[in-house]
Amino acid sequence: MSTVNVVDNTLQYSHGDVTTVIKLEDILCVSSNPSSHNVLFFCAEGDPKDDPERVRLKKIELESLPTELVPLKASVPSHLNKETAVHVVISTGSGTGKAKTVYQDAIQPFLTHLGVEYSVHETEDPETIPHLARTHFLEQAHRGIPQTVILLSGDGGLVDILDVFYRSNTTVKVPPNLVLIPCGTGNAMASSIGLRSGPLPGLSTLLRGSPSPVPVFAAEFSPGSQLVADEGRLLVPIDQSNETMSHTLWGAVVASWGLHAALVADSDTAEYRKFGVERFKMAANELLYPSDGAPCHRFTGKITMTTSESPEQTHQLEELEHMYAVATLVPRLEKEFLISPGLEPLSGQMKFIRFGPMSPEDAMQLMTLAYQGGQHVQQSTVTYADIERLRIDFQEDEARWRRVCIDGKIVVVEKDGWVELRKEPRRSLNLIH
Numbered sequence: 001m002s003t004v005n006v007v008d009n010t011l012q013y014s015h016g017d018v019t020t021v022i023k024l025e026d027i028l029c030v031s032s033n034p035s036s037h038n039v040l041f042f043c044a045e046g047d048p049k050d051d052p053e054r055v056r057l058k059k060i061e062l063e064s065l066p067t068e069l070v071p072l073k074a075s076v077p078s079h080l081n082k083e084t085a086v087h088v089v090i091s092t093g094s095g096t097g098k099a100k101t102v103y104q105d106a107i108q109p110f111l112t113h114l115g116v117e118y119s120v121h122e123t124e125d126p127e128t129i130p131h132l133a134r135t136h137f138l139e140q141a142h143r144g145i146p147q148t149v150i151l152l153s154g155d156g157g158l159v160d161i162l163d164v165f166y167r168s169n170t171t172v173k174v175p176p177n178l179v180l181i182p183c184g185t186g187n188a189m190a191s192s193i194g195l196r197s198g199p200l201p202g203l204s205t206l207l208r209g210s211p212s213p214v215p216v217f218a219a220e221f222s223p224g225s226q227l228v229a230d231e232g233r234l235l236v237p238i239d240q241s242n243e244t245m246s247h248t249l250w251g252a253v254v255a256s257w258g259l260h261a262a263l264v265a266d267s268d269t270a271e272y273r274k275f276g277v278e279r280f281k282m283a284a285n286e287l288l289y290p291s292d293g294a295p296c297h298r299f300t301g302k303i304t305m306t307t308s309e310s311p312e313q314t315h316q317l318e319e320l321e322h323m324y325a326v327a328t329l330v331p332r333l334e335k336e337f338l339i340s341p342g343l344e345p346l347s348g349q350m351k352f353i354r355f356g357p358m359s360p361e362d363a364m365q366l367m368t369l370a371y372q373g374g375q376h377v378q379q380s381t382v383t384y385a386d387i388e389r390l391r392i393d394f395q396e397d398e399a400r401w402r403r404v405c406i407d408g409k410i411v412v413v414e415k416d417g418w419v420e421l422r423k424e425p426r427r428s429l430n431l432i433h
């Protein structure tokens, strides 16, 4: 004999002597069949000292459904139907390395429960996702096969796929639908479309969301520029497929120079990655207060931009020295770091945020304001504009001050080189949100 009640935002289910209490906010969905209702919910798993955020998907079967749970009823969405090729990509190197556990604890039981057939791909090195994108996703998109790609990664997985699609001249008949299950460090895109961390928001979006095209920018570099690989130890051609000899990278999140690019580059080592999102703050600290006692660097170069207000005119900034220069298509670079408040994700709007050299304390204060709801853009020291294009002509002797970040990838621009950023008109990928 079992009983079920909803009390104080919890589902209380008793069967024999055992009572299970589930917070309503931990319930992913209810899937019903003619005779029963399956409630899928998350609960803590393992020792919280090892991983306080680890959760596992579980199921209870009810004969009758309390009315409070009726809105949680869900059926298999069209992007998981039998005609769709469903792929799960586990980026084992993302964030602090928990993607595989998230797959086993949440994604696998969820897809099995829905009876969805899918292929699983686990990364072995940085080439796994680009290779998969070239040989499977692009090929199937060209043949018009609907695809849904569930990405257990940070922004890197999305960007790797994007780069393959936009670099190729292959026509895309049916854009794949990407679903983000945030497992990275910054998770800028996931945070920007409102996904909190953990598998529940991602799976809820997979069930209830719908696809929108992902807006993209293209960053063209002067011909001598090279991509940084192997934790900064190697420089390789920008087009790693060596198919086109192009010097363009594509991104959906951020293009930056100055403090942001330097801290992303410096913190992309196995040693720093262990610290999760703290790695960005640690690297920022080292750049603002160098341990050799040197003053904080003044990044020098000419910035020219075209604003959305007057797209026919290019406008050169008077200032030649900069500390922070970021162009972005998303509002958040981390869950709490609201770099461009008011920017609607997936709208195609591109924002430019810049400030010049200032004391490390003042720069820290601006960063703190960004964590406090994006208040930095209200300061008179910060430029905040809607842009269509942006060009930087670098005037730096040392290569490390000519590093540009494109969605986490780092390019070292040649001496006296440049980068030019523009909105990409093509739309080859969808994001479920």
Ligand SMILES: Nc1ncnc2c1ncn2[C@@H]1O[C@H](COP(=O)(O)OP(=O)(O)OP(=O)(O)O)[C@@H](O)[C@H]1O
Pocket: 091, 092, 093, 094, 095, 096, 123, 124, 125, 126, 127, 128, 129, 152, 153, 154, 155, 156, 157, 160, 183, 184, 185, 186, 187, 188, 408
């Ligand atoms: N097994 C692996 N060995 C080496 N590199 C890997 C492996 N798995 C993934 N990678 C690479 O590591 C990078 C991880 O990027 P990802 O964006 O997923 O995580 P992140 O950098 O921690 O998060 P974010 O980009 O959101 O800050 C990707 O470039 C990916 O190709």
